[in-house]
Amino acid sequence: MKWIFRASVAYVLCALALVGWLYGDTPQLIWEAGMRAGASVGMMLGAGKLLGPWLLIGGVLLGRRRIAERMSPLAFVACASLLLPIGFSFAKNAIPMLVPYHADPALAALDSWLHFGHDPWRIAHGLLGKREVGWMPELYMTVWGPCAFGFPLIVLATDPEIGRARHYIWLFFGSWVVIGNGLALAGSSVGPVFYDRLLGTERFGGLTQAIAASGLSGTSIGVIQEWLWQRYLGGGLDLGFGISAFPSMHVAVAAIVALYLAERSRWLAPLGALFLLSIFFVSVYTGYHYAVDGYVAVLVVLAGHFGLRHFTLAKSERKLRIVAASQLLRSVR
Numbered sequence: 001m002k003w004i005f006r007a008s009v010a011y012v013l014c015a016l017a018l019v020g021w022l023y024g025d026t027p028q029l030i031w032e033a034g035m036r037a038g039a040s041v042g043m044m045l046g047a048g049k050l051l052g053p054w055l056l057i058g059g060v061l062l063g064r065r066r067i068a069e070r071m072s073p074l075a076f077v078a079c080a081s082l083l084l085p086i087g088f089s090f091a092k093n094a095i096p097m098l099v100p101y102h103a104d105p106a107l108a109a110l111d112s113w114l115h116f117g118h119d120p121w122r123i124a125h126g127l128l129g130k131r132e133v134g135w136m137p138e139l140y141m142t143v144w145g146p147c148a149f150g151f152p153l154i155v156l157a158t159d160p161e162i163g164r165a166r167h168y169i170w171l172f173f174g175s176w177v178v179i180g181n182g183l184a185l186a187g188s189s190v191g192p193v194f195y196d197r198l199l200g201t202e203r204f205g206g207l208t209q210a211i212a213a214s215g216l217s218g219t220s221i222g223v224i225q226e227w228l229w230q231r232y233l234g235g236g237l238d239l240g241f242g243i244s245a246f247p248s249m250h251v252a253v254a255a256i257v258a259l260y261l262a263e264r265s266r267w268l269a270p271l272g273a274l275f276l277l278s279i280f281f282v283s284v285y286t287g288y289h290y291a292v293d294g295y296v297a298v299l300v301v302l303a304g305h306f307g308l309r310h311f312t313l314a315k316s317e318r319k320l321r322i323v324a325a326s327q328l329l330r331s332v333r
Contacts, residue, residue, distance in 0.1 A: 001073040001080075001156070001166075004173060008080035008087065011177065015090035022097045070156060077152050077169060084176060085149070091181045092242040095188055096232070101198055103189040107246060108203065111290045120291035121192055124284045125210050136282045137220045140250065144279060148253050155260065167312065168260050171304050172253075179252045179300050184244045190232075191245030193225055193287030207287050221286055251294035254279040255301040 111120055152169045159165040190197075193211070195204045216222050228243050254276040261272030276298075283289040 001076040001169070004080045004152075004169060005076040005083075007173065008083040012083045012087040012090070015087040015094075019090045019094050022094055070162075074153065074156055077156050080173065081149060081152055084173060088176055088180055089242070092184070092244055095181075095185055095242060095244055099185055099188040101188050101190050101243075103187045103246060104191075104195050104198065107187070107189055107290045107292055108192070108195065111292050114292065114295075119192075119204075119207075120284045121204075121207050121210070121287055124281060125214075128285065133214050133216055133285075134219070136216065136286065139278055140282045140286070141220060143275075144250060144253065147257050148249075151253070151257060151260075159264070163312070164263065167308055168256065171301070171308055172256055174304055174308075175252050175256060175301055176249065178304070179247050179297055180244070180249045183247050183296070183300065187246035189245040189290075190243050191288050191293070192290060194229060194232075194243060197229060204287070211287060216286060225286075225288075245289050246293045247297040247300065248280075248283050248289045248293040249297070250283050251276070251280050251289070252297040252301050255298045259301070259305055 108119075112118065115123065152172055155165045155168050192204045192207055196202055196208070211217055211222065232243055258269075258272030258276040261268035280291075280294045283294055284291050
């Protein structure tokens with residue numbers, strides 16, 4: 001897992017260099033990096049409290065010998081998991097500076113077209129009706145958060161198959177960079193909830209009213225949405241408060257978790273599917289994302305999953321051929 005750590009260090013350094021070049025405020029840059037590192041530690045500790053029992057159970061199932069063998073890889077992955085949010089936050093903060101928000105009209109039109117002339121948020125609100133929505137902040141933040149910060153450690157500490165663990169750890173880290181930064185830059189957008197504020201329209205006026213009527217405006221979801229917009233209006237460097245709708249990292253992480261649970265056990269597959277569908281539903285219901293943000297995230301995760309698998313199999317086949325050729329030469333001699 002040294003390569004994961006090295007890649008994370010390179011990622012953070014590149015993100016720091018990019019933001020330093022854009023803003024040119026070195027003292028603020030150092031301060032924000034330190035604050036982000038502290039926040040990452042806090043989130044990982046919080047995730048550890050929630051996931052600690054599962055780590056303990058997984059450690060018992062793995063056995064002392066395997067746990068001892070994985071102590072060094074666990075240390076590298078833990079450090080990489082601390083660095084990832086720092087690099088991601090810096091890179092996300094730079095998106096509107098590099099590519100001003102431009103994709104919302106196209107994404108909104110595509111969303112409506114894909115759903116036969118209906119906006120997905122209307123479908124979501126119609127399905128739920130006037131039912132209680134207090135569970136949404138808990139799911140979207142409290143449940144999703146440990147997955148976002150603790151997934152690689154959980155996998156490495158509990159999976160008896162190191163090859164599978166390595167596969168999903170690379171898929172996890174790669175998705176944050178490719179989906180959360182690369183594609184987000186190409187499709188720079190704010191999402192339905194900020195659409196009218198950005199463009200000065202009333203295209204999603206009904207969504208704003210529906211969110212207020214649901215009571216979500218007074219929850220952590222509504223508060224964070226307001227913080228995000230105020231941060232955008234204020235400009236400058238303020239890590240952790242960047243707006244980026246396309247594609248959805250919430251859905252991407254949920255898709256990775258769902259894939260892993262399905263591969264780990266058929267009994268866990270329904271749980272993973274429910275988690276993915278629920279995160280997708282909340283992302284649309286709250287207006288954070290267009291439905292297409294989630295669709296693209298899932299498709300890219302699947303492409304990365306099968307691409308990595310193909311690469312691993314091809315690499316294994318090459319090794320087997322080399323070994324077979326070596327044995328053949330020895331037998332000839």
